[in-house]
Amino acid sequence: MHFEDQILEQGDLISKKLHLLSVQRFPPNARKNLRSFSLGEVASYVGVSQSTLKKLHLEGKGPSPQTSSTGRRSYTAEQMLELREYLDVHGRSDSRIYVPRRRPGEKLQVLAVVNFKGGSGKTTTAAHLAQYLALTGHRVLAIDLDPQASLSSLHGFQPELDQVPSIYEAIRYDDERKPISDVIRSTNFPGLDIIPANLDLQEYEYDTPLVMADKRSNEGKKFFTRISRALAEVDERYDVVVIDCPPQLGYLTLTALTAATSVLITIHPQMLDVMSMGQFLLMLGGILKPIRAAGAEVNLSWYRYLITRYEPTDVPQAQMVGFMATMFNESMLKNQMVKSTAISDAGITKQTMYEVERSSMNRSTYDRAIESLDSVNAEIADLIRQTWGR
Numbered sequence: 001m002h003f004e005d006q007i008l009e010q011g012d013l014i015s016k017k018l019h020l021l022s023v024q025r026f027p028p029n030a031r032k033n034l035r036s037f038s039l040g041e042v043a044s045y046v047g048v049s050q051s052t053l054k055k056l057h058l059e060g061k062g063p064s065p066q067t068s069s070t071g072r073r074s075y076t077a078e079q080m081l082e083l084r085e086y087l088d089v090h091g092r093s094d095s096r097i098y099v100p101r102r103r104p105g106e107k108l109q110v111l112a113v114v115n116f117k118g119g120s121g122k123t124t125t126a127a128h129l130a131q132y133l134a135l136t137g138h139r140v141l142a143i144d145l146d147p148q149a150s151l152s153s154l155h156g157f158q159p160e161l162d163q164v165p166s167i168y169e170a171i172r173y174d175d176e177r178k179p180i181s182d183v184i185r186s187t188n189f190p191g192l193d194i195i196p197a198n199l200d201l202q203e204y205e206y207d208t209p210l211v212m213a214d215k216r217s218n219e220g221k222k223f224f225t226r227i228s229r230a231l232a233e234v235d236e237r238y239d240v241v242v243i244d245c246p247p248q249l250g251y252l253t254l255t256a257l258t259a260a261t262s263v264l265i266t267i268h269p270q271m272l273d274v275m276s277m278g279q280f281l282l283m284l285g286g287i288l289k290p291i292r293a294a295g296a297e298v299n300l301s302w303y304r305y306l307i308t309r310y311e312p313t314d315v316p317q318a319q320m321v322g323f324m325a326t327m328f329n330e331s332m333l334k335n336q337m338v339k340s341t342a343i344s345d346a347g348i349t350k351q352t353m354y355e356v357e358r359s360s361m362n363r364s365t366y367d368r369a370i371e372s373l374d375s376v377n378a379e380i381a382d383l384i385r386q387t388w389g390r
């Protein structure tokens with residue numbers, strides 16, 4: 001048997017077996033559910049004290065929480081959003097402080113998570129950020145731009161089984177192009193929609209150079225506007241768009257970067273990773289220059305490096321973080337995402353830290369991971385608010 005026949009056969013075998021495994025673990029038509037949130041979590045995400053929440057409940061105001069047999073109160077994510085509305089309508093302040101949606105004149109924020117180093121934590125970052133922003137009252141659209149569809153599968157969409165369309169349908173060059181609203185799906189987080197990915201996305205990498213070479217067409221020369229043009233169709237529906245980019249510097253990533261208003265570069269603080277990121281920055285700069293000259297608006301409000309999978313007790317890693325800080329302190333997020341088995345374990349069951357129950361894990365491991373994620377995400381939410389001039 002030839003090599004190519006053999007690998008085709010083995011590829012087929014793997015995908016069949018995996019299919020079986022994942023059908024057993026997660027039936028294709030099962031919608032993901034979302035747990036409820038404790039009084040402490042609600043207080044922290046909404047930004048009020050626990051005693052205020054208890055008082056509201058006792059007075060029968062706002063959404064009423066579920067109470068366990070031991071008297072613990074909990075709220076669904078929907079109820080958390082209702083609470084925000086309630087507090088804004090009945091609060092003392094005239095301005096809406098609990099519902100952080102953008103106001104007239106404030107631009108839709110499009111945040112791209114990039115780095116061509118595989119495994120630098122892009123998808124983990126994008127998923128937790130998108131969910132955090134939704135939990136804190138923003139209207140969020142997550143776009144999975146990686147044909148490998150990791151962000152989609154974290155949200156319960158499995159391209160092999162579900163046959164959900166990707167954003168390729170909304171950015172393709174031919175007559176089959178569809179409105180972007182056709183490819184948007186809701187998730188188990190209220191306030192968070194997603195455009196899942198599948199292998200079709202790869203077509204965009206082949207189509208774009210062909211269309212660019214086509215003298216009769218103007219479309220290819222403006223490939224970099226395709227995501228921003230598609231997003232303009234749903235601009236009113238969202239406050240923030242989070243794009244999870246594939247680990248390569250192809251046309252998909254470039255198109256995302258030129259649609260972006262801000263960029264997060266995820267970096268694991270190790271020598272090889274930092275060297276590879278240096279190469280990435282050089283290539284990116286070299287490519288963006290001619291693209292800007294061709295008329296693209298690469299107008300970022302901000303960009304930041306985010307240290308991921310950080311082990312502060314690992315001396316070489318800590319040194320690498322120090323080294324990066326001396327080079328571009330201003331461009332680094334102050335908070336880092338620590339390495340935690342809680343995050344990787346949650347990932348194995350296709351969940352994020354915002355989905356798993358605290359009781360299902362070692363408490364201190366859970367707390368340390370959530371604390372790190374929340375502080376990173378709160379810092380980013382703050383940058384977004386600053387961009388809106390608040």
Ligand SMILES: Nc1ncnc2c1ncn2[C@@H]1O[C@H](COP(=O)(O)OP(=O)(O)OP(=O)(O)O)[C@@H](O)[C@H]1O
Pocket residue numbers: 117118119120121122123124125146150246247308309310337338339340341343344345347348
């Ligand atoms: N803070 C963390 N602690 C522990 N494990 C992590 C952490 N962040 C990410 N991981 C794990 O590392 C692996 C790679 O992470 P992730 O998929 O987010 O990277 P990526 O940059 O999106 O990868 P790719 O380039 O393949 O798209 C995953 O298995 C994930 O669960």
Ligand SMILES: [Mg+2]
Pocket residue numbers: 122123124146150244245
């Ligand atoms: Mg990824």
